[in-house]
């Protein structure tokens with residue numbers, strides 16, 4: 072379908088963009104890569120009368136790599152994949168981004184759009200929870216920071232107010248082994264289940280573990296219990312089984328065209344087991 076008529080705005084800076092969002096209220100939406108927003112408009116699922124295109128705003132771009140990593144909201148998934156410093160400092164990002172959609176989508180789809188959208192099927196929200204990332208939001212009253220683990224309230228509902236923009240994502244450079252494992256029906260599909268795992272080990276034993284799951288509830292699921300089940304273990308089969316059992320207690324999948332609930336829970340367990348095994352092998 073053709074979208075309903077809308078006015079297009081192309082602000083040159085953050086203050087102008089925030090002013091436009093405040094001025095047009097509920098009818099206004101930020102436009103990043105448009106790969107989620109434009110389909111919604113075409114299906115007329117949402118009445119949007121003003122599009123605020125973020126592409127010229129320099130403050131939303133750029134990747135900084137140090138002990139803290141900062142990624143501007145308008146960074147595309149392709150830019151993430153091709154950034155050499157990031158591939159070394161936080162390789163889980165590249166591993167996950169390569170499993171998102173296809174090159175055409177990744178050339179336009181942004182990290183900010185992926186995490187701000189609140190779509191439980193998107194891969195980056197769970198990944199950011201695994202990395203314990205912080206989202207910097209800017210609004211008419213100034214800036215504030217929200218942890219990724221506190222950001223998601225329900226499907227498409229987040230802690231971001233309508234007049235706020237996501238500016239950047241920051242997290243401590245992760246240490247140890249990592250894995251992003253995703254089961255999908257075909258190349259380019261969203262996850263049936265996906266797992267993000269970061270592990271640290273010393274003397275053959277896990278010292279820290281962070282685990283988050285994708286598309287298995289109406290929000291991404293950070294499973295503190297699954298991580299805790301691995302700590303102080305040698306990451307053997309019984310420890311992995313305990314972590315999977317703990318994760319299964321935290322997810323709440325629903326039946327849809329990716330399968331019934333029992334199937335999704337089964338896939339989630341297999342995927343997490345594989346991710347833990349690979350992450351531990353990389354410590």
Ligand SMILES: Cc1cc2nc3c(=O)[nH]c(=O)nc-3n(C[C@H](O)[C@H](O)[C@H](O)COP(=O)(O)OP(=O)(O)OC[C@H]3O[C@@H](n4cnc5c(N)ncnc54)[C@H](O)[C@@H]3O)c2cc1C
Nearest residue numbers: 101103104105106107108172180181184185193194237261
């Ligand atoms: C065929 C196809 C397959 C896909 N498969 C996957 C997949 O497997 N995994 C996956 O994770 N994703 C997938 N995607 C989604 C894609 O990767 C993008 O991440 C996603 O469309 C959102 O990014 P965007 O830049 O396109 O955002 P947009 O569509 O422009 O925006 C999405 C939403 O976020 C809001 N928004 C955007 N930027 C900001 C900001 N800075 N501040 C506040 N709000 C903002 C917009 O207002 C809108 O509501 C797929 C998309 C397509 C079309």
